[in-house]
Amino acid sequence: MLEQRIQQQFFESADLKYQAAEVLGRPIEQAVAALVAGLTAGGRVLVAGLGASASLAQLVTAELIGCFERERPGLAALALGVDGPALSAMAVLPGASFDTVLSRQVETLGQPGDLLLLIDSDGNHPALLAAVAAAQGQDMTVIALTGRTGGALRGALGETDVLVAVPHDRRVRVLETHLLVLHCLCDAIDLQLLGEQDPA
Template sequence: MTEARIQAQFFESADWFYQAAEQLTRPLAAAAQMAVGTLTSGARLWVAGSGLAQGDAQWWSQLLLNRFEQDRPPLCAQTLQAELGDLHGVPALVRQVQALAHPGDLLVWIDPLGDAQAGLLVEAAHQQDVAVVALCGNQDAHLRAVMTETDLLIRVAHPRWPRVTETHRLALHALCDAIDVQLLGLDAGA
């Protein structure tokens, strides 16, 4: 029973990845273009995640800062720190965007479960003239309400949050690869 259930998790995930590839390839390519445009203009990538996705944000910014699969110069990607707490009801991430972000920067927000506070973060980014790429799950109404035409919402439309999170992690690796390919002039077919 246990082994069959474990195997079913792998099969469900693999089946979903095939479906997600068709849905997410184009928006992820657009996100990579936005990131490359930001980095080549001398601006910064700010990365943050909701709840446990904060760990994914930290992981991704470290891959960009250090390296993915190829040696390259460090890329200017920094994780906003959610554990700093709130001040007078204003989420710490919002305060950091207000203090640190500059026009032309890009905020990458990872939100698999639909954090109701995310709208405040996106609005703060817009006040700083910062575009937003948001990776989300099914619960994205709060984001759709505040996103503009300069932003990109990448929705992983799976009903189970573990599949959403797994897809976000694969998407972040695909973004690293696409950014490296564009910046280093690598063979995109490899």
């Protein structure tokens, strides 16, 4: 019984990835184009996620700054904080709340030409919406990775922003697919910057 349940997890995840391959190719391509254009023009990528998505934000930031699968110069990326020092800094601001922890960092660190990469399974948290508004106020492009509907983020995005909405409602499946999407972004960025890899 337990073994069947475990196998079902794999089957459900694999089925979602097949579905996502068909619907996400174009938005991921648009996200890559925005990232490459911004990075090659001297922009930076500010990355943020809440909860489990914060770990994905840290991971993709490390892969941009360090390397993905090939050696290359580091790319300017910064994971925005949602705990520790970030919250301590917010505590001294009059009227500050957790909902403004990301937007304050975007206002402080973001510049025109930078990009904001948001990762969240539903896209409804007020902190994310405030971060989008702050990024748009700084003339930054926003790329949002969400679940099926895109949540409130869908309506907050501008014409030049990009929504990559995983076609599923279950949070764990969305998170698994977000990891794959982030690796697709890193791979495609390397392809655009370095060209095809020579066969070994």
